[in-house]
Amino acid sequence: MAFGLTKKKKEDREKINKSLKKTRRGVFSAISDLFQANEIDDEMWDDLEALLIQADIGVDTSLALVSALREKVSKQGIKRVADAYDLLKTEMAALLQEAQPWSLEEPRLLHVVMVVGVNGSGKTTSIGKLAYYLKQNGRRVVLAAADTFRAAAIDQLEIWGERAGVDVIAQKPGSDPGAVVYDAIRASQASRQAEVLIIDTAGRLHTRYNLMKELEKLRTIAAKQVHRAPHEILLVLDATTGQNALTQAEKFKEAVNLTGVILTKLDGTAKGGMVFAIQEKLGIPVRFVGTGEGIEDFAEFDPEMFVESLFAPA
Amino acid sequence: MFDNLSDKLQATFEKLNRRGTLRESDVNAAMREVRLALLEADVNYKVVKSFVARVKERAIGVEVAKSLNPAQQVIKIVNEELVATLGEPGKLDLSRQAPHVIMLAGLQGSGKTTTAAKLALHLRKKGQRPLLVAADIYRPAAIKQLEILGQSLDIPVHSEGDRVAPPDICANAVKRARQSAYSVVILDTAGRLHIDETLMDELVAIKKRVHPVETLLVVDAMTGQDAVRVAKTFNEKIGLSGLILTKVDGDARGGAAISVREVTGVPIKFLGTGEGLDALDVFQPDRLASRILGMGDILTLIEKAEQTMDRDTAMKMEHKLRTASFTLEDFQKQLQEVKKMGPLSSLMEMIPGMGQLSKQVSAEETDEKLRTVEAIINSMTKEERNDPAVINGRRKKRIAAGSGHTVQEVNALLSEFRQIQRMMKQLAKGKGPGNLLSMFR
Ligand SMILES: Nc1nc2c(ncn2[C@@H]2O[C@H](COP(=O)(O)OP(=O)(O)OP(=O)(O)O)[C@@H](O)[C@H]2O)c(=O)[nH]1
Numbered sequence: 031m032a033f034g035l036t037k038k039k040k041e042d043r044e045k046i047n048k049s050l051k052k053t054r055r056g057v058f059s060a061i062s063d064l065f066q067a068n069e070i071d072d073e074m075w076d077d078l079e080a081l082l083i084q085a086d087i088g089v090d091t092s093l094a095l096v097s098a099l100r101e102k103v104s105k106q107g108i109k110r111v112a113d114a115y116d117l118l119k120t121e122m123a124a125l126l127q128e129a130q131p132w133s134l135e136e137p138r139l140l141h142v143v144m145v146v147g148v149n150g151s152g153k154t155t156s157i158g159k160l161a162y163y164l165k166q167n168g169r170r171v172v173l174a175a176a177d178t179f180r181a182a183a184i185d186q187l188e189i190w191g192e193r194a195g196v197d198v199i200a201q202k203p204g205s206d207p208g209a210v211v212y213d214a215i216r217a218s219q220a221s222r223q224a225e226v227l228i229i230d231t232a233g234r235l236h237t238r239y240n241l242m243k244e245l246e247k248l249r250t251i252a253a254k255q256v257h258r259a260p261h262e263i264l265l266v267l268d269a270t271t272g273q274n275a276l277t278q279a280e281k282f283k284e285a286v287n288l289t290g291v292i293l294t295k296l297d298g299t300a301k302g303g304m305v306f307a308i309q310e311k312l313g314i315p316v317r318f319v320g321t322g323e324g325i326e327d328f329a330e331f332d333p334e335m336f337v338e339s340l341f342a343p344a
Numbered sequence: 345m346f347d348n349l350s351d352k353l354q355a356t357f358e359k360l361n362r363r364g365t366l367r368e369s370d371v372n373a374a375m376r377e378v379r380l381a382l383l384e385a386d387v388n389y390k391v392v393k394s395f396v397a398r399v400k401e402r403a404i405g406v407e408v409a410k411s412l413n414p415a416q417q418v419i420k421i422v423n424e425e426l427v428a429t430l431g432e433p434g435k436l437d438l439s440r441q442a443p444h445v446i447m448l449a450g451l452q453g454s455g456k457t458t459t460a461a462k463l464a465l466h467l468r469k470k471g472q473r474p475l476l477v478a479a480d481i482y483r484p485a486a487i488k489q490l491e492i493l494g495q496s497l498d499i500p501v502h503s504e505g506d507r508v509a510p511p512d513i514c515a516n517a518v519k520r521a522r523q524s525a526y527s528v529v530i531l532d533t534a535g536r537l538h539i540d541e542t543l544m545d546e547l548v549a550i551k552k553r554v555h556p557v558e559t560l561l562v563v564d565a566m567t568g569q570d571a572v573r574v575a576k577t578f579n580e581k582i583g584l585s586g587l588i589l590t591k592v593d594g595d596a597r598g599g600a601a602i603s604v605r606e607v608t609g610v611p612i613k614f615l616g617t618g619e620g621l622d623a624l625d626v627f628q629p630d631r632l633a634s635r636i637l638g639m640g641d642i643l644t645l646i647e648k649a650e651q652t653m654d655r656d657t658a659m660k661m662e663h664k665l666r667t668a669s670f671t672l673e674d675f676q677k678q679l680q681e682v683k684k685m686g687p688l689s690s691l692m693e694m695i696p697g698m699g700q701l702s703k704q705v706s707a708e709e710t711d712e713k714l715r716t717v718e719a720i721i722n723s724m725t726k727e728e729r730n731d732p733a734v735i736n737g738r739r740k741k742r743i744a745a746g747s748g749h750t751v752q753e754v755n756a757l758l759s760e761f762r763q764i765q766r767m768m769k770q771l772a773k774g775k776g777p778g779n780l781l782s783m784f785r
């Protein structure tokens with residue numbers, strides 16, 4: 031997943047750790063308390079289930095996790111709470127493991143990344159951060175302002191472009207997003223100024239049929255310009271979101287075949303537990319996390335680290 | 345889509361003996377389903393616990409009404425308790441001396457800026473003179489966003505750029521409102537995390553300067569378990585007077601509404617139902633309750649049916665609607681019954697997934713169409729009504745002449761009926777409204 035970026039790893043780890051401190055103090059520290067203090071008994075299993083549900087992991091996934099763990103605990107004759115705890119960590123990390131490499135590692139003249147999601151999830155901000163992140167790692171990045179709908183969306187992206195030190199290709203508000211994508215790709219190719227083009231799209235609820243069709247259209251336009259583009263289609267998901275996150279992922283996947291998730295607002299107290307169901311049921315991995323409003327509040331997602339941080343004692 | 349609480353409870357009760365009263369064991373079994381339904385709707389875990397306890401207490405020993413089966417009886421109680429928890433819709437307090445200051449607050453991305461503009465439009469329609477205030481100096485282009493929205497509504501926006509402290513901006517705006525006789529001042533504050541001490545203090549400072557009559561928390565309808573913590577902290581730190589639930593036009597169940605209501609005790613005042621600036625609805629507890637239970641307004645349908653027909657007919661009709669097994673013959677029979685229950689347009693809204701559709705045609709249009717439909721169906725033979733496939737060109741001409749309508753109208757009816765059947769089948773198969781809508785474009 032790290033495309034020659036391992037030097038960033040340590041920083042990333044620190045960032046995630048920092049943002050997860052609160053989380054650790056919340057539900058997940060309670061989970062570790064649970065394993066340390068109590069005997070393995072029915073009450074403990076109920077409490078565990080309750081805690082998982084409160085992390086937005088969802089009833090189904092929580093129940094599945096608990097019963098898988100129960101079975102293993104009894105099969106392996108595990109008596110010690112701490113051993114059960116280790117097993118749960120392994121189970122949860124395994125759920126988030128992604129084998130597919132991040133496609134920006136592949137050799138290619140122009141990588142096209144399209145960023146989608148519901149209103150206010152953090153798309154534009156994440157694009158600013160991602161652009162900066164890629165630039166720090168030596169990539170030439172250009173942004174396309176294909177949210178021509180929301181008031182001042184273009185200005186917002188332009189400010190992020192400035193902050194990240196990358197160009198933004200934009201047209202007038204209200205213009206056709208398809209035309210923006212087309213132009214942006216042509217411009218990126220023609221002047222060869224870009225290795226990575228990131229497309230900001232308007233926030234849309236997945237229930238809006240015509241808007242989802244519009245996304246499909248954008249994807250087709252990109253595909254016609256560049257072989258197999260967009261190479262990454264990232265869903266930006268607010269960690270505060272509950273069970274609807276899975277439906278969102280499902281519908282966006284149906285429309286544009288998502289390749290990954292950016293999980294934002296992990297600096298709050300929400301746990302973002304829905305990513306377990308999204309990975310498990312739809313096979314869509316988390317690629318990055320957003321941990322604040324600053325340009326550096328962004329990190330590669332590492333499932334083991336994520337779970338480890340969740341369970342680390344407060 | 346119909347994999348909902350109603351069906352699950354129906355199944356639960358099928359396994360149990362039918363009794364005159366709800367026994368504790370029946371209720372316990374039913375409460376397991378209720379608990380799951382609420383959790384799946386994002387109602388907070390702890391809130392679910394106390395809610396279920398309340399319902400259980402109410403339900404045990406209740407006599408099952410003649411017109412209802414035990415499952416429906418339980419749903420009725422759950423629904424009533426849910427409606428009670430959601431509370432009455434709250435009105436804005438504009439009774440004091442103008443200018444009335446309304447402050448919006450909430451997490452990042454919850455929809456404050458759009459809601460501020462919607463609220464301004466809503467209040468102008470009520471005869472107020474609103475002034476919008478750009479107090480989000482942090483998010484890039486937030487000020488410009490509000491300015492553009494204000495411009496499009498022709499409502500002035502007070503902004504002082506991003507170098508002046510928000511409490512000062514707000515105080516200046518209120519001063520300006522006094523001087524220029526604006527009657528309402530709406531403060532669009534920056535999105536912030538409830539754990540961000542500095543920014544929470546900023547809200548406190550704004551409140552101290554301008555004393556808002558309304559401090560409204562803007563909450564995204566898609567919020568999960570964390571809603572409780574967010575609402576609780578905002579309420580403790582800044583003191584809320586009401587809630588606005590946004591993005592209700594999506595398909596999130598909106599259980600967060602229950603959570604935030606329960607922990608803050610303040611009323612829900614509005615629902616945001618779309619990106620358009622007029623998409624702000626006054627909150628209706630019964631609607632939201634059905635939605636949280638994932639049943640559309642089937643409940644209202646049950647109630648209406650209860651009032652107008654006997655239980656058998658009502659159940660049959662619900663079944664036919666749900667299983668898409670009705671024919672034009674049934675349709676004709678039901679039309680009479682249905683007409684007793686009110687205009688078809690309002691019935692459409694009650695069926696899960698159909699609400700969106702029914703919004704696209706006006707009530708008058710629907711009822712006018714209904715008259716045409718009735719006339720055309722009346723001109724068909726029984727055979728034709730049961731098997732529309734036999735209706736060939738010559739039959740169409742006859743039906744058209746008999747009903748006083750054109751062959752095109754007969755064709756339109758037949759194709760619409762096929763669509764409805766297909767749609768009902770999709771509904772029965774559990775496809776969402778997204779797919780439904782696709783057939784109408
Ligand atoms: N605390 C925190 N706030 C974030 C994070 N990511 C984004 N935000 C904030 O969330 C709000 C919405 O972010 P945007 O980037 O405008 O979201 P968007 O998805 O582009 O919004 P639309 O284009 O309007 O649909 C802004 O106030 C951001 O500063 C994050 O990781 N943590």
Ligand SMILES: [Mg+2]
Nearest residue numbers: 153154177183
């Ligand atoms: Mg945006």
